[in-house]
Amino acid sequence: MLSHEKVWSAIDALAARYALSASGLARKAGLDSTAFNRSKRYSADGRPRWPSTESLAKVMDATGASLDEFMALVEGDGTPARATVPLIGFAQAGAGGFFTDAGFPVGEGWEHVDLPGKVSEGAYALEVQGDSMLPLYRDGDVLVVEPTARVRHGDRVVVKTLEGEVMAKVLQRQTARQIELLSLNPDHPNRVLPRRDVEWVARIVWASQ
Numbered sequence: 001m002l003s004h005e006k007v008w009s010a011i012d013a014l015a016a017r018y019a020l021s022a023s024g025l026a027r028k029a030g031l032d033s034t035a036f037n038r039s040k041r042y043s044a045d046g047r048p049r050w051p052s053t054e055s056l057a058k059v060m061d062a063t064g065a066s067l068d069e070f071m072a073l074v075e076g077d078g079t080p081a082r083a084t085v086p087l088i089g090f091a092q093a094g095a096g097g098f099f100t101d102a103g104f105p106v107g108e109g110w111e112h113v114d115l116p117g118k119v120s121e122g123a124y125a126l127e128v129q130g131d132s133m134l135p136l137y138r139d140g141d142v143l144v145v146e147p148t149a150r151v152r153h154g155d156r157v158v159v160k161t162l163e164g165e166v167m168a169k170v171l172q173r174q175t176a177r178q179i180e181l182l183s184l185n186p187d188h189p190n191r192v193l194p195r196r197d198v199e200w201v202a203r204i205v206w207a208s209q
Contacts, residue, residue: 023037085125137184
């Protein structure tokens with residue numbers, strides 16, 4: 001059952017998952033920086049104020065979180081579990097022998113990173129290298145992807161081609177024959193890839209920003 005406290009706790013938990021404060025999450029979503037402040041959660045006479053559906057939609061669009069992820073936080077206790085996942089560089093991700101055909105990392109000896117949230121088995125982290133993903137992702141940012149997560153229109157994804165190219169893009173459209181990707185950086189072109197040239201696609205579920 002939805003409650004005022006659970007919805008606001010879920011917003012706080014979502015902010016923590018993306019290494020943001022409540023104010024930082026509001027700014028990332030294009031809202032006033034005070035929109036999610038605790039002082040704004042009740043009116044002057046003590047009545048509870050609820051976040052608007054428009055605000056929640058902007059938050060999910062800005063973070064890439066799905067409605068299912070948000071509702072899982074609402075239905076939980078608002079405190080995300082911690083997880084540890086292997087950390088892989090983008091250069092390593094493009095090399096052969098580091099992933100299965102389904103996009104799961106293989107081998108041992110990886111560095112690991114701790115996350116302020118729960119992820120599915122098989123999730124791993126990729127460290128951004130260079131400026132090709134600006135302004136959204138900077139050099140040194142960590143992206144966590146889940147190979148088992150369903151990808152949909154508008155999701156931020158990591159794509160690996162059979163030639164070893166690894167890129168972070170926004171999934172615009174996918175059919176049985178091709179995948180259309182929007183670039184995160186306006187200086188880099190959008191891409192249309194034949195499905196036969198794509199080794200795997202994995203959804204970005206968390207970013208350290």
